Amino acid sequence: MTDRIANPRGASSPVIVNSMIQITGARTHNLQNLQIEIPVGKLTVITGVSGSGKSSLVFDTIFAEGRRRYLSSVSVRSRELLQKADRPDIDLIEGLPPVLMVSQGGMASRPEATVATISEINEYLRLLYTRVGQLYCPDCGKGVSSQSRSVIVEQALKSFERQKLLVLAPIVRQRTGLHHEIFTRIVKDGYVRARVDGELVDVANPPQLLKSQMHDIEIVVDRLMMKSGIQSRLEESVDTALQLGQGQCLLSHETDAGWVDRLYSSHLACVPCGTSFPILEPRSFSFRHPLGACPACQGSGLDPLSGLLPQLCGECQGTRLGRIPRSVRIQGISISDFCSLTPTAAVNCVAHWQEWFMSASTESPLDDGHRAAGQYLLPEIAARLQFLVEVGLDYLTLDRGSQTLSAGEQQRVRLAGCLGSDLTGVCYLLDEPTAGLHAMDTDRLLRVLCRLRDAGNTLIVVEHDLDVIRAADYVIDLGPGAGVLGGQLLAAGTAEALMRNSNSITGQFLRADEQRTAATDAAAQTHFAASSSVDASSPLVRLTGATLHHLKQATIEFPLGKIVCVTGVSGSGKSSLVMQTLVPAIRQGLGERNLSGGPFHELTGFETLSRLVRVDQSPLGHSSRSSPVTYSGLWGEIRQVFAKTRESRLRGFTSRQFTLQQPAARCPCCGGRGTLAVDEQRFADWQIRCPECDGQRFSVSTLSVRYRGRSVADVLEMSISEGAAFFQSFPRLFRTLSMFEELGLGYLKLGQPASTLSGGESQRIKLGTELAKPSGLEGATLFVLDEPTSGLHVADVGQLVSLLRRLTAGGDSVLVIEHHRELIASAAWRIDMGPGSGLLGGEVIFCGPQ
Ligand SMILES: [Zn+2]
Ligand SMILES: [Zn+2]
Ligand SMILES: [Zn+2]
Numbered sequence: 118m119t120d121r122i123a124n125p126r127g128a129s130s131p132v133i134v135n136s137m138i139q140i141t142g143a144r145t146h147n148l149q150n151l152q153i154e155i156p157v158g159k160l161t162v163i164t165g166v167s168g169s170g171k172s173s174l175v176f177d178t179i180f181a182e183g184r185r186r187y188l189s190s191v192s193v194r195s196r197e198l199l200q201k202a203d204r205p206d207i208d209l210i211e212g213l214p215p216v217l218m219v220s221q222g223g224m225a226s227r228p229e230a231t232v233a234t235i236s237e238i239n240e241y242l243r244l245l246y247t248r249v250g251q252l253y254c255p256d257c258g259k260g261v262s263s264q265s266r267s268v269i270v271e272q273a274l275k276s277f278e279r280q281k282l283l284v285l286a287p288i289v290r291q292r293t294g295l296h297h298e299i300f301t302r303i304v305k306d307g308y309v310r311a312r313v314d315g316e317l318v319d320v321a322n323p324p325q326l327l328k329s330q331m332h333d334i335e336i337v338v339d340r341l342m343m344k345s346g347i348q349s350r351l352e353e354s355v356d357t358a359l360q361l362g363q364g365q366c367l368l369s370h371e372t373d374a375g376w377v378d379r380l381y382s383s384h385l386a387c388v389p390c391g392t393s394f395p396i397l398e399p400r401s402f403s404f405r406h407p408l409g410a411c412p413a414c415q416g417s418g419l420d421p422l423s424g425l426l427p428q429l430c431g432e433c434q435g436t437r438l439g440r441i442p443r444s445v446r447i448q449g450i451s452i453s454d455f456c457s458l459t460p461t462a463a464v465n466c467v468a469h470w471q472e473w474f475m476s477a478s479t480e481s482p483l484d485d486g487h488r489a490a491g492q493y494l495l496p497e498i499a500a501r502l503q504f505l506v507e508v509g510l511d512y513l514t515l516d517r518g519s520q521t522l523s524a525g526e527q528q529r530v531r532l533a534g535c536l537g538s539d540l541t542g543v544c545y546l547l548d549e550p551t552a553g554l555h556a557m558d559t560d561r562l563l564r565v566l567c568r569l570r571d572a573g574n575t576l577i578v579v580e581h582d583l584d585v586i587r588a589a590d591y592v593i594d595l596g597p598g599a600g601v602l603g604g605q606l607l608a609a610g611t612a613e614a615l616m617r618n619s620n621s622i623t624g625q626f627l628r629a630d631e632q633r634t635a636a637t638d639a640a641a642q643t644h645f646a647a648s649s650s651v652d653a654s655s656p657l658v659r660l661t662g663a664t665l666h667h668l669k670q671a672t673i674e675f676p677l678g679k680i681v682c683v684t685g686v687s688g689s690g691k692s693s694l695v696m697q698t699l700v701p702a703i704r705q706g707l708g709e710r711n712l713s714g715g716p717f718h719e720l721t722g723f724e725t726l727s728r729l730v731r732v733d734q735s736p737l738g739h740s741s742r743s744s745p746v747t748y749s750g751l752w753g754e755i756r757q758v759f760a761k762t763r764e765s766r767l768r769g770f771t772s773r774q775f776t777l778q779q780p781a782a783r784c785p786c787c788g789g790r791g792t793l794a795v796d797e798q799r800f801a802d803w804q805i806r807c808p809e810c811d812g813q814r815f816s817v818s819t820l821s822v823r824y825r826g827r828s829v830a831d832v833l834e835m836s837i838s839e840g841a842a843f844f845q846s847f848p849r850l851f852r853t854l855s856m857f858e859e860l861g862l863g864y865l866k867l868g869q870p871a872s873t874l875s876g877g878e879s880q881r882i883k884l885g886t887e888l889a890k891p892s893g894l895e896g897a898t899l900f901v902l903d904e905p906t907s908g909l910h911v912a913d914v915g916q917l918v919s920l921l922r923r924l925t926a927g928g929d930s931v932l933v934i935e936h937h938r939e940l941i942a943s944a945a946w947r948i949d950m951g952p953g954s955g956l957l958g959g960e961v962i963f964c965g966p967q
Pocket of ligand 3: 784785786787789790792808809810813814
């Protein structure tokens with residue numbers, strides 16, 4: 118729940134006064150004093166070319182203000198700091214409901230998070246298992262229960278009517294010894310009779326026990342006849358017996374076959390094994406808590422001794438939970454069993470439980486408390502599961518780790534967490550929820566967003582997908598360019614209104630798209646394919662018999678020197694085949710060692726390649742100092758520029774003076790972070806600008822060195838476009854920065870923290886870095902890209918396509934996993950996977966020239 122913050126002031130006012138959120142004078146980053154209205158209770162899309170200010174508006178203004186209002190209402194220290202803190206640069210926001218951000222994940226998700234925890238299904242499950250679950254003894258498998266005195270008495274009255282009954286307090290259970298002191302104590306406590314190894318004895322005259330044998334000793338607390346009017350006496354005796362027996366009590370009743378014992382416990386205990394268990398709490402089912410985590414692997418699920426190739430923990434079989442939580446079941450299903458299911462299977466399981474709850478008769482172990490818990494919790498779980506199914510994530514099991522999810526998948530799982538909760542009057546902020554979605558899945562996602570809106574919520578979505586834009590109630594088009602050229606409101610209204618508005622860049626694309634769709638697809642394809650058709654003599658790379666995950670002996674085949682596109686619904690096996698099988702196979706073929714990849718039968722046709730460059734969406738680096746310039750290796754050269762200034766030479770500074778790695782270079786107040794935490798305890802991730810260095814991070818002496826009037830901190834604040842102009846006379850800097858610009862990244866800052874980049878932006882930084890490198894190799898390169906258009910406005914996609922075309926014209930090859938229509942249309946060859954997701958996918962259903 119780390120990234121979910123609401124504004125209670127807004128929440129406390131049940132009537133929404135404004136039907137519009139009114140934003141006046143927004144100037145955050147490049148926003149140019151924007152005046153914008155966003156309708157409450159509607160689905161609004163904010164769009165515009167990359168860098169035009171969409172995120173500045175939605176996340177750095179609307180969300181930042183919502184969060185600020187929330188924090189200032191909960192914490193005194195926060196309020197103090199807020200006086201000086203970065204408020205979003207804005208005159209006024211009126212009518213803002215409580216805001217809730219559904220991020221794409223990345224930094225927000227903990228490494229140990231799973232589908233179940235992110236979607237918050239896990240929280241409800243833990244409550245359910247705490248209230249309703251039945252614990253089975255991990256040693257003998259028998260049901261374990263605890264009974265209060267009144268339950269014990271009630272059962273005894275029912276079962277032992279008109280029988281003779283002994284109320285016994287067990288003192289010694291299966292222990293060797295003479296036990297003299299036990300008898301002495303019993304006498305002292307005022308009891309006269311005991312039962313020793315099943316025989317009633319007089320404690321004043323105890324039997325001689327054999328020291329080496331196991332013995333049972335119980336105090337006889339009471340002997341009575343079960344008849345009417347006996348209840349209060351029985352209650353008193355059972356109470357005493359439980360006290361003497363430390364929570365245990367034996368009731369022995371006389372039958373035709375002799376005396377028969379029944380053991381009761383007021384603790385959670387396996388009576389036959391004599392094991393007591395702690396009372397179960399929700400945290401007993403959490404692998405993040407010592408009470409719940411498997412002690413062998415501390416909840417990681419992996420064998421701590423297994424080294425480089427991780428193996429499942431032998432103790433918990435990868436379920437991450439300890440023995441006790443794994444032994445709690447509802448209708449035979451443990452919480453880890455449940456989490457190994459896919460959403461559809463889990464929905465069926467919940468339906469089965471629901472039926473069981475409803476049908477439960479007086480015979481069943483369920484009481485009203487159980488039923489109430491089920492009535493509240495089961496629908497919450499079912500709603501979230503249903504959502505996962507609806508947005509096409511049915512191929513993910515609930516225990517899938519967040520690190521194996523794409524950014525788009527993470528966001529949709531996160532959205533599921535908001536969904537079941539019946540919140541109304543909330544303003545949801547979403548960042549490109551269609552990222553990574555096939556057109557079919559986009560449709561389903563849209564339906565869910567509309568349902569959320571119809572439940573009385575406001576949705577503000579940053580999005581480029583034309584189908585989503587068309588479906589929105591209201592569209593805000595920002596532009597016209599990136600950075601200082603953006604930040605203006607071009608148009609606002611319905612998609613139709615935008616199409617009629619000549620100011621709207623998005624409107625133009627909507628018009629063009631409509632015309633294109635109207636033309637026959639075949640014609641469009643010939644048009645695009647004509648530029649790079651595949652002739653029969655083109656050599657083909659061919660990989661056969663891939664079986665990783667759900668791949669069904671898949672064969673992939675494609676020509677070199679072309680743009681090749683791999684498509685298919687989410688979960689159909691695209692990355693299993695391309696990223697996890699083909700890429701390592703080719704690299705191995707090119708002589709790289711120690712690669713682990715999916716199994717396959719045979720690989721041919723790759724021999725003319727000299728290298729393979731895989732460019733994915735993973736973050737640029739994990740250090741807080743990673744940025745476009747550090748990743749691309751330009752940072753060293755920029756520091757050299759500063760080290761060669763007159764000022765540096767006078768002061769004896771080398772290039773080391775300009776790296777925050779060096780303590781002397783850092784601002785002493787913030788230690789080079791540029792920020793201070795507002796409230797370390799509760800909101801460790803929320804930072805304000807360091808007042809000492811004003812967020813510039815460097816020490817005063819470092820900042821005093823200037824090149825052409827700019828300090829090193831100024832340079833890091835420059836946009837890539839500005840940087841390209843500023844460093845024009847440095848060939849390597851100029852070449853790389855211009856390449857970034859060509860990839861539509863001119864608006865990013867040189868020193869933009871890698872953690873703030875989207876997956877698509879990171880990928881394009883990597884691509885640009887590779888492209889700017891002189892290859893120095895004979896022969897061609899195969900570039901493998903994973904959804905490079907994510908985060909790109911249609912206007913930018915054209916630029917990317919022309920760059921890919923340039924690559925193939927120069928003899929290189931491009932293999933790209935993509936859903937974007939324009940990019941697919943530009944490919945010379947297409948590989949389509951499917952037909953469904955998970956078990957229903959894993960086949961190449963089309964492979965050939967378009
Ligand atoms: Zn047991
Ligand atoms: Zn374990
Ligand atoms: Zn500082």
